[in-house]
Amino acid sequence: MSAYQKKKKKKPIQNPNSSRSNNSGGRVHVVVVILFRYIIKSHPTFSRAINSILKSKPVKGSLSAAFSLQGSMIRLFKVKEKQKENYLANGGGPPVKKQTAGELRLNKDIAELNLPQTCTIEFPNGKDDLMNFEVSVKPDEGYYKDGKFLFTFQVPPMYPHEPPKVKCKTTVLHPNIDLEGSVCLNVLREDWKPVLNINTIIYGLTHLFTEPNPEDPLNHEAAKLLRDNPYEFESNVRFAMEGRRVGNTWYTRCIENPYD
Numbered sequence: 001m002s003a004y005q006k007k008k009k010k011k012p013i014q015n016p017n018s019s020r021s022n023n024s025g026g027r028v029h030v031v032v033v034i035l036f037r038y039i040i041k042s043h044p045t046f047s048r049a050i051n052s053i054l055k056s057k058p059v060k061g062s063l064s065a066a067f068s069l070q071g072s073m074i075r076l077f078k079v080k081e082k083q084k085e086n087y088l089a090n091g092g093g094p095p096v097k098k099q100t101a102g103e104l105r106l107n108k109d110i111a112e113l114n115l116p117q118t119c120t121i122e123f124p125n126g127k128d129d130l131m132n133f134e135v136s137v138k139p140d141e142g143y144y145k146d147g148k149f150l151f152t153f154q155v156p157p158m159y160p161h162e163p164p165k166v167k168c169k170t171t172v173l174h175p176n177i178d179l180e181g182s183v184c185l186n187v188l189r190e191d192w193k194p195v196l197n198i199n200t201i202i203y204g205l206t207h208l209f210t211e212p213n214p215e216d217p218l219n220h221e222a223a224k225l226l227r228d229n230p231y232e233f234e235s236n237v238r239f240a241m242e243g244r245r246v247g248n249t250w251y252t253r254c255i256e257n258p259y260d
Helices: 003-007 018-042 044-054 062-089 101-111 198-210 220-228 230-241
Strands: 119-122 132-137 149-154 165-168
Touching: 101 198, 119 198, 132 198, 149 198, 220 230
Parallel strands: none
Antiparallel strands: 119 132, 132 149, 149 165
16 A cells, blocks of 8 residues: 555544524524523522533533533423422422431420420420420429429430430539439439420429438538438528528529518
8 A cells, every 4th residue: 555545544524514504403402592591580599500511511502502501401390390399388488307316306295295294394485396395394293392493394315315405504403403403303313214205304303302412412501411410401591592691602583482
């Protein structure tokens, strides 16, 4: 084979329909672009999604690009239609947040609450936040009779596999409640099991006020006084509930009938 033949290149065979295909693809592309501009003006919420599509890696061939954009447009319409269905399903309101397993269990516990007459429960953040609530305890007997003690409950996402965090917001002279509001209750610690519920904890709190336990204290000074001199302990508890000073601590008044 001569050198001339080696250098000679074969001319590609031109498809007579190629120009027609390119023109057709170009027209489709233009139509799709016009539709996209209309969508952006009519539905501003699509702007971000469309911009991300246009900034993505281009597809080779005008016809392929047109079909790619067309598919993206169809997906956007499906998303919008899904949003409309959710809106109508919720009675025209905002989408309903899907509840976690802990929230579902807590809903069940609250629905089955059987509170003692000395206790009340409130949800300061409304029905949309059941994981945080308050319980008031008003003992009708014992050292703390006629007092009102407020506890906050913070239920973790892992409930009931983890117990709620309970704090006493009322400063109280108590062997099982320290001045920072921490509560020493066995069902909030080592004795907690997933089969227990909110009702169990509330009954445990009421029991702390009718029968304080000096053998498992958080406030060691109060526990020692209860063991050594119950009469002086009772007197100091009444002073504290009346909002007086006991030792080096001033207490907030929490008693409704201090002289009954």
